[in-house]
Amino acid sequence: MYLPTHFKQENQAELFDLIEHHPLGTLIVMHADGLEVNHIPFELDRLHLPAGILRGHIAKANPLASLLSEPQSAYVIFQAEQHYISPNWYPGKQEHHRVVPTWNYRVVHATGQLSVIEDQKYLRGVLARLTRQHEADQPAPWRLSDAPADFIEQQLEKIMAIEFNIESIIGKFKLSQNRSQADVAGVIAALNELEPQIANSIHKFYPK
Template sequence: MYLPRHFEEQRPEALHDLIDKHPLGMLVTHGSDGLDANHVPFELDAGEGPHGVLRAHVARNNPLWQNVAQGDEVLVVFRAQDAYISPNWYPSKHEAHKQVPTWNYRVVHAHGRITVHDDERHVRGLVARLTRRHEADQPRPWKMGDAPPEYIDTMLKSIVGLEIAVERLVGKYKLSQNREARDRLSAAQALIGQGDSELGEAMRAAGPPA
């Protein structure tokens, strides 16, 4: 990934926070059938290992888990909100007319080694944790015990667990840090005004180039 210094995000807590808030990752593998990409919701255990551990599951019918070998290197891409940035939002554009459009975004690339867990106990725990996390805000959170045990047993047999020991995290936060503060803040306000508040607030909080 092309990474100019002023867009580089190195703080582990910031990278983990993006993954936690945007858990649907694009898992890129290079297995026996060549390159493949799967979109999978991940659970992050930030406290395990030097950079954390990612856990997920895929359908047993998905060839992914059979096309990779234990310990293969993989890449998981996590992306937060992104948006088009109009040069009309920069005050400096109206003075010198020397600005062009761009696109702002925040992404984290997690590089690591994959392990496949074809084990009912492992996937049961994983699904239970994912369910508790994502059902927490519901008025009546669904839990695995709400379904007949034999049905849950059948469903668990149809999935396979994945675990990725993260070896390196690379963050790119393209938030107009290379612009004048007034241009960055004006564009942030324009985004917030059109409903892109997450990215707009991130731009507000971004500092100037290092």
Template sequence: MYVPPHFDESRPEVLFNLIEKNPLGILFSNGKSGLDANHIPFHLARGQGEHGTLACHVARNNPLWQDLSDGDEVLVVFRAADAYISPQWYPSKHQFHKQVPSWNYLVAHAYGRVTIRDDEPFVRRNVALLTRTHEASQPVPWKMGDAPRDYTEMMLKAIVGIEIGIIRLVGKAKLSQNKEVRDIEGAGHALNDLGSRTIGEAMLAAGRAKTGAEDC
């Protein structure tokens, strides 16, 4: 991924937060059958391994787990949000008429090495962690014990676990940081008004950060 210095986001804590808030990643692999991409929810273990570890599971019928070998390198892409940016939102456009459309976004790329985990304890734990995390906001959270034991065992046998030890994290926060503060803030407020608050608020924060840097 091309990351100009002004769009670079390399703080692990920020990237971990992005992954945890947006756990549906795209797993890109290049196994025995060639390039492949799978959309999978991941659980992140921040303190496991040098740069954290990602865990997921796939259907046993999915050829991905047989297409990969332990130690193969993969890439998982997590996207927080994106938004079209109109030149009309930049105050400087109305003064100098020298702006063009753009697209802003927040993403994290996790490079790692795979271990295929076709063992019941790993799969059960991964399902339990994902369930506990994403059921937490429900009025009555569902738990694995709510289903009949034989049914749960059958479902667990139908999936295979995948563990990815992260070896490198790359983040990009494209928030118009290369523009004037008034333009960053103008577009940020416009996005908020349209309901695209994730990028809008991130842009306003980028504007405040740039103002602070210029004041130093």
């Protein structure tokens, strides 16, 4: 990943926060015939030092399953808020017109070892925690026990738990850090109307 210094984010807490708020990761595994790419909702275990563990599940019918008879090197990308940035938002445009469009975004890239965990108790734990996390804001959160036991067993037979041991992790928070304070103020004002979440991120991460 091309990573200019002013966009580099190495604060592990910030990287972990992004993953937890945007847990759908793009999982990439290279093999003899090319790349296997999947989109997986992950659970992050940030307490597993030094760099954390990601846990999830895949269908046994997924071609990725056949590649995991032994651990494989893999790459995971998480993307948070993003938005187009118009040159019209820069006050500098009115002075010199030497501005162009760009795109602001926040991403985290992680490398590590991906493996299958063939343990039904482990799989149930992953599913229970993921469900609990993402049902938390529901009026009546769904639980595994809400479905008939035999139905759950049938579904469990079709999936397998995966674990990704993070070996390195880095973030690119491209949030107008290379623009003047006046230009950033213009960007934030426009995004407050269009995408307040990224406007808040620009305000938070712009060098003070």
